[in-house]
Amino acid sequence: MEETRARLIRAARAAFAEKGYAAASMDELTEAAGLTRGALYHNFGDKKGLLQAVIAQLDAEMVAQARVARERAPTPWLGFLDEGVAYIELALEPEIQRIVLLDGPAVLGDPSRWPGQTACLRTTTETIQALVEAGTVKPVDAEAAARLINGAALNAALWVAASDDPPAVLARATEAFRCLANGLLK
Numbered sequence: 598m599e600e601t602r603a604r605l606i607r608a609a610r611a612a613f614a615e616k617g618y619a620a621a622s623m624d625e626l627t628e629a630a631g632l633t634r635g636a637l638y639h640n641f642g643d644k645k646g647l648l649q650a651v652i653a654q655l656d657a658e659m660v661a662q663a664r665v666a667r668e669r670a671p672t673p674w675l676g677f678l679d680e681g682v683a684y685i686e687l688a689l690e691p692e693i694q695r696i697v698l699l700d701g702p703a704v705l706g707d708p709s710r711w712p713g714q715t716a717c718l719r720t721t722t723e724t725i726q727a728l729v730e731a732g733t734v735k736p737v738d739a740e741a742a743a744r745l746i747n748g749a750a751l752n753a754a755l756w757v758a759a760s761d762d763p764p765a766v767l768a769r770a771t772e773a774f775r776c777l778a779n780g781l782l783k
Contacts, residue, residue, distance in 0.1 A: 602640050604630040606654060609647045614692040618648055618700040645704060652701050656713035659687050659697070674733050677724055678778055681750045682771045688757035689767060698758035708751060721747050725781070734781045742781060749777055 608630035612621035623644055627634050641647040666683035670676035687693050702708050721743035728734040734742075753770035760766040 598640070601632060601636055602650070604632060605637055605640060605647060606650050610651045610654070610692070610696070613648065613651060613696045613700065617695060618644075618704055648696075648701070648704055652697055652705070652711070653713060655693060655697050656711070659684065659693065660713070660717065662687060673724075673728060673731065674782070677728065678775060681746065681774055681778060684750050685753045685757060685771055685774060686767060688754040689763055694758040694763070698755055702755070708755075709748065714747070714751070718743055718747055728781075732783060735783045737781060746778060746781075749774055 605626070608626050609621070612626050612629065615621075621644075623634055623637060626644075626647070627637055630636075637644070637647060641650055663680045663683040667676035667680035670679045688698055697708075701711075705711065708714055718740075722740045725734060725737070725742050725746070726739035729736055729739060753774055757763050757766045757770055
């Protein structure tokens with residue numbers, strides 16, 4: 598069963614990245630996976646469920662890449678900033694741009710309500726609370742600050758992905774993100 602799911606996700610990920618969600622046909626997806634529509638329906642319910650699974654996989658990869666940026670930083674504060682900037686920078690990746698930031702919201706609705714964002718919010722809240730306790734960040738409601746920081750990073754990534762000139766918008770977005778986040782410093 599896991600192999601069937603993996604094959605469908607792999608085929609969908611390639612098709613969604615190349616053609617976009619709307620243009621990717623379920624028949625082509627299942628054929629590329631060497632499976633039937635029944636396998637798709639059984640494992641994911643429908644094409645939308647398959648998109649959710651693809652986004653969950655990509656989201657996990659995005660979190661891991663952003664975490665690497667955080668871990669390379671010399672201080673917890675700089676790691677926090679670098680992690681947010683790394684997330685925004687991922688909007689330049691064509692696969693992430695198309696599937697997660699353009700098609701995902703169009704099909705699945707508000708990304709701030711996706712399960713991956715809920716986990717990210719929890720981690721950001723914990724990070725901010727630790728920075729408050731360490732005296733790096735002003736005493737602030739950690740959840741409120743996390744919601745605002747995560748919202749800023751998400752909206753910056755959406756802006757970069759939808760722009761006509763993503764690299765130019767990225768530079769503007771990351772500069773503004775750093776300014777906003779620095780407002781939390783004690």
